[in-house]
Amino acid sequence: DIQMTQSPSSVSASVGDRVTITCRASQGISNWLAWYQQKPGKAPKLLIYAASNLQSGVPSRFSGSGSGTDFSLTISSLQPEDFAVYYCQQGDSFPYTFGQGTKVEIK
């Protein structure tokens, strides 16, 4: 199975900060990497697919990059509604796997 490792596990940040979360795959996954946002008690929401494609309706302050084994999600200017848990997911090989999650908390 492909292991997805996110870092950091949690980050404290202020409104307006730039936040970057990284995700490393245990083997190459081309660009089959997605990022999801999950708020408490809610379903995940797709933010980025195929490593760098912004999902329709997602604010442009979210961006993704990377290929192969190393990927990142950047929030250029953190907004109050962005405090949540973020997961990466590889869609390259079965079983599809998620990172352990990164919690973005208010500083």
Added chain:
Amino acid sequence: EVHLLESGGGLVQPGGSLRLSCAASGFTFSTYAMTWVRQAPGKGLEWVSIISGSGASTTHVESVKGRFTISRDNSKNTVYLQMNSLGADDTAVYYCARGMTPKIYDFHMDVWGKGTTVTVSS
């Protein structure tokens, strides 16, 4: 509006069975692969099962193979997850999600339901 609505969750005894359903609306159901993802209490996301748009291709995570079966009825715009021999480790919120193409490969999930809770306990 694109919408997924799960149902069928509940409390079941160890060794028991449940069938989850996910009713889709607002899109051409047969042209999208569908999947189930679960989340144990306080834990992260775990992909469980996937089925192609036609229903011809399916696969599951190893931990549920032989116990869970995914299926779909494109005439009813519904995907199902039959879960047998349930154990405590299966306790989770189960989400239905849509893929971005009809195929089960190169897969991301763009639409999610709100989830249905399965609790396995005596």
